Amino acid sequence: MKKKVCIRTFGCQMNMADSEIMTAILEKEGYVPCDSEAEADLVLLNTCAVRDNAVQKILNQLDQLKGMKRARPGLMVGVTGCVPQYCREELFAMSDIIDVIAGPDSYRNLCALVSKASRGERVSDLEFRSTESYADIEPVRKEGISAFIPVMRGCNNMCAYCVVPFTRGRERSRPMSSVLFEAERLAEKGFGEITLLGQNVNSYHDVDAKAGFPVLLDAVAKRVPGVRIRFTTSHPKDMSPRLIEAIGANTNICNTVHLPVQSGSSSMLARMKRGHSREEYLEKVGMIRKALPGVTLSTDLISGFPGESVREHEETLSLLRDVRYDYAYTFCYSVRPGTSAAEQLEDDVPESEKKRRLQEIVNLQNGISRELFQADIGKVVEVLAESESRRSSSQLMGRTEGNRVVVFDRVNYLPGDIVRVRIEEATSATLVGSPEV
Template sequence: MNIATNRLRPLTGAGRRLFIETYGCQMNAGDTEIVVSIMQREGYVYTERIDEADVILINTCSIRDNAEQRIWGRLSEMRRLRRERPGLIVGVIGCMAERLREQLTEGDRGVDVVAGPDAYRDLPRLVRSAEAGAKGVNVLLSQEETYAEIAPVRLDRNGVCAFVSIMRGCNNFCSYCVVPYTRGVERSRDPETIVAEVETLFANGYREVTLLGQNVNSYRFGEVDFPELLRRTASVSPQLRVRFATSHPKDMSDRLLETMASMPNICRAIHLPAQSGASTMLRRMNRKYDREWYLGRIAAIRRYMPDCAITTDLIAGFSGETAEEHEATLSLMREVGYESAFMFKYSERPGTFAQRHMPDDVPDAVKSARLTEIIALQGELSLASNRRDVGREFEVLAESVSHKRDDQLAGRTSQNKVVVFDRRDWRPGDYVRVRITGCTPVTLIGEPIDNR
C-alpha cells in the first residue's frame, strides 16, 4: 500500500526546469549527476540554459580560496537574474554549502537553498520550503550516505567516458585540507552496486569509466579492497577502459600495481599527489609519508608498468616553507619526470589544522614566484614527455570531435594523453591505432594507421 501511494503521489517538480553549475573536482561532477537524478524523480526537467531555469543550483568547491571567491562573484551575478525573474530559486550545494551555511543565506547574495554533500536526497523538500518563502537548509553530514542505489543522469554528451563514485569522505586529515570537514568520514559503496553501474554503462555504449574517491586506494567494503574492486570492474569487458582517481601515496600497494599490470584495460596512468618534495614539509602537512617513501612508490610503479604515466598535485608556499624545501619540490619533479601536474599556491582554509595551529607566513609574492617556477618546470617536463612519444604507436579511444577542426577526432591514450587525429570513418567510442607525428606541451598529434 505504501509503495503504491508513493508511486501515485504528485511530482513536486511538475515540469519545472533545473540548471546546475558545477565547480571543482571530478567528485563534484559526479555529484551533479546524482542531484539531477534525484530531482528528475520529482518531475524536474534538466536544462543546459540558465536563462530558462526555474531552479538554479551551484555545486561548489571549498578546497581553495580562489574557488570560493569565484562562486561569491557568481552569486553576485545571480542578483540580476532574481530581479528579472521573481520566483526563481537559487541554491548552493556541495562543500562550500557545508562550510559557509550561515553566510550563504544572509545579505544581498543570500540564496534560497543550502545543501551539503550528504543532503542531496533532501533537495526536493528544501526547494519546496524555499518556494513557500522559507530558507531550505540541510548540511548534516552522514557516516553512511553513499547514494549507492541512485543511477546518475549522465550529462557528458559524448557517451564514451563516465565517472563512477565508489566512496565518499576522507580520513586522512592533511593539515591544509578542508575535505574531511566538508565531506565527512570515509565510507565505501557496496561493490555489487558499483559493478552493476559499470555493466549498465558498458551496455549503453560507454567505453571508459573512472572510479572516483577522495582516496580510492583506501576503498574497502567487507572483504573487498580496492585492488579487488578494480579487478572486478575491469573484468566487465576487455573493451572497457578503467581509470581511477585519486590515490594517496601511503596506500599505493604492490598488490594494486600487480592488479593493474595484469589487466591491459586498466589504464597505464596514476595520479599520485606529492604536494611537496621535502620530508620536513610533508611532516607539517601530515601526509604520512616522506620523500623516500614516495620515491619508492614511484620506483615500484616503474617496475611493474614501465609505460605508466605519473601525474601529481603540488602546493607552493605552505606554512613555513623554506627556499630549500621549495628546491626539494623542484628536484622531486625532475627526478620523477611527471607527465603533468595540478599546481597551486597555498591558501589557508578555515577550520583546518593548519589554519588553527600553523601560520600562513610565506609572503604572497614569494608563493607566486615559487608557483611560477613550478609551472615553468612542469611545462618543460610535459613537453619532454610528449616529444618522447613522437614516432610511437598507441591505441586511442576516440572521445569527441576536435574543438578546433570538424575533420579531426580527439581521444586519449591509456596514459591519459590527449591525441588529435584525422576523423575518416571513425566515431567517438571507437578504438583507433595512431602513430604520433608531432606534439605540443599538452597535446599529441597523430595519424591513424588503421586502413580506413
C-alpha cells in the same frame, strides 16, 4: 507543466558525479534538466571549497543571477556541495538571493528543501550522514564516451591544508555489488571508459564483501573487459603491491597513476601531515615503475606552504627531475580556516614568492612534459576518441591509456572509436598525429 532545473558544476570530478546524482533525484520528482538559467525554475550551483577563491567565485555567480531573480520572483536558487558545508548558514548572509543550501550528504532532501523554500523560508540541510553513498541511485549522464563512478566518499586523512574532511565527512564506501552493477549498465549503454572516484579512492573498503580497492578494481575490469578503467585520486600510503598487481593483470586498466605528493621535501610533508616522507614516496614510485613498464605518472603540488624555505622548494624541483611526471596540477597555498595549518602555522611565504616558486615548478614540469611527449613522435598509439577537436571539426581529440591527449585527423572515425594514431608532433600538453592506414 514540468519544472526545469539548471545545475552549474564547479570543481572536481566528484562534484561532476554529484551533479549527475542530483539530476537523477530531481527527475524522479518531475524536474526536467536544462542548460540555461534563463529558462530554469530552479538553479543549483554545485560547489567546491578546496581553493581560497572558491567562495568568491560562487558569490560572483550569484551576483550574475540577481537580475534574473528580480525579474522572476518564482525562480529558486540553491547552493549545494562543499561551499555551503564549509561556510554553513553564514552563506545566507553573503547573498540575499539564496533560497536553499545543501551539503554533499543532503541531496535526497533537495526537493523537500526547495518545496519549503518556495513558501518563503530560507532553508538548509548540512547534516553529515555517515552511511550515505547514494549507491542505489543511477546517475543521469549525458551521452558520452567517459563516465565516473564514485565508489567511496569522504576522507579520514587530516592533511594540514585540506578542508575535505570538514566538507565531505568521514570515509564511507559503496557496496562492491552496486559498483559492479553500475559498471555493467555503463558498458551496456556504450561508454568506452569508466573512472572510479574517491577522495582517497584506494582506501575503499567493502566490509561485508571483505574487499579493498585492489579487489574492486580487478572485479570491475573483469566484469567489463571491453571498457577502459581509470581511478583517481590515490594516496601514497594506500598504494600497495596488490593494487599495482591488479593494474598489471588487466589490459583494460589504464597504465597510468595519479599520485599526489604536494611537496618534495620530507620536512614539508611532515608539516603538511601527509603521512609519508619523500623517501617513502619515491619507494612507491619505484615499485610502480618496476611492476608497470611504460606507466605514466601525474601528481599534485602546492607552493608556498607555511614555513617553506628555499631549500625545501628546491627539493620539490629535484623531485620533479627525479620522477619525471607526465603532468602536474600545481597551486599556490591558500589559507583555509578550520584546517590545522590555518590554526597552527603562520602563512609566512609572501604571495609574490609563492607565485615565483609556482612558476618555477610549472616551467620545469612543462619542459619535462615536452621531452616525454616528444619521445612519442614516430610511435603508433591507441587513442579512445572522445570528441571533436576544439580547433577544427575535421579533427578528433582523445587520450591514450597513459592519459596523454592526442589530436588527429578525423577521416571517417567517430567519438567512441579506438584509433591507432601515428604521432607526428608534440607540445608539452598534446600529441598530434594521423590515423594509421
